Amino acid sequence: MDSGLLPDEIAERIVTTSRTAVGDSLxxxxxxxxxxxxxxYLRSDLERDADLSTFIGHEWRGFKTAQTAYEGSELGDYRYTIRVFDNGFLIRVTSDREGVFATTDGLTMKDFEEVATALRSVLAERDRP
Structure with missing residues (x-):
């Protein structure tokens, strides 16, 4: 699995963290x-046909735009994004240098909070020396 972006151990941890928080809905x-x-990770009943390079460009720009737009607002710090689609959801958790997005079937707000918190923790650990 090691592509040079992430060591296998971190990649597996991200997937395990997501699967633990979301279960079979991931x-x-x-x-x-x-x-x-x-x-x-791609669930076995899905096809590998998404245009991920377009998704990535949009999600990275979206993070930077949201972070800047809401900076200093009474809402507090930007934490994560949930996108709702006809066939599922996308949750994006991003730091200044990297991010993860997970797609899911239906979840509750509590489920989204759990996966976002867990993924933010993994990304934060990578930022520590």
Whole structure:
């Protein structure tokens, strides 16, 4: 699984963290930076036909735009994004240098909070020296 973006251990941890938080509702997990990405998990009943490079460009720009737009607002710090689609959801958790988005079937807000908190923790550990 090691593509040079992530060591196998971190990639497996991201997938395990997502699967633990979301269970069988998890559809896919993709790690990304501003310049590259790697799909870490795709549920076996789904086809590998999504245009991930377009998703990544949009999600990276979306993070930067949201972070800047809401900076200093009474809402507090930006934490994560949930996108709702006809066939599922996308949750994006991003730091200044990397991010993860996971796609899921239906979840509750509590489920989204759990997966976002868990993924933010994994990304934060990578930022520590």
């Amino acid at each position: 559809r896919s997990v993709t790690y990304f930076t501003r310049d590259d990405f790697e799909q870490l």
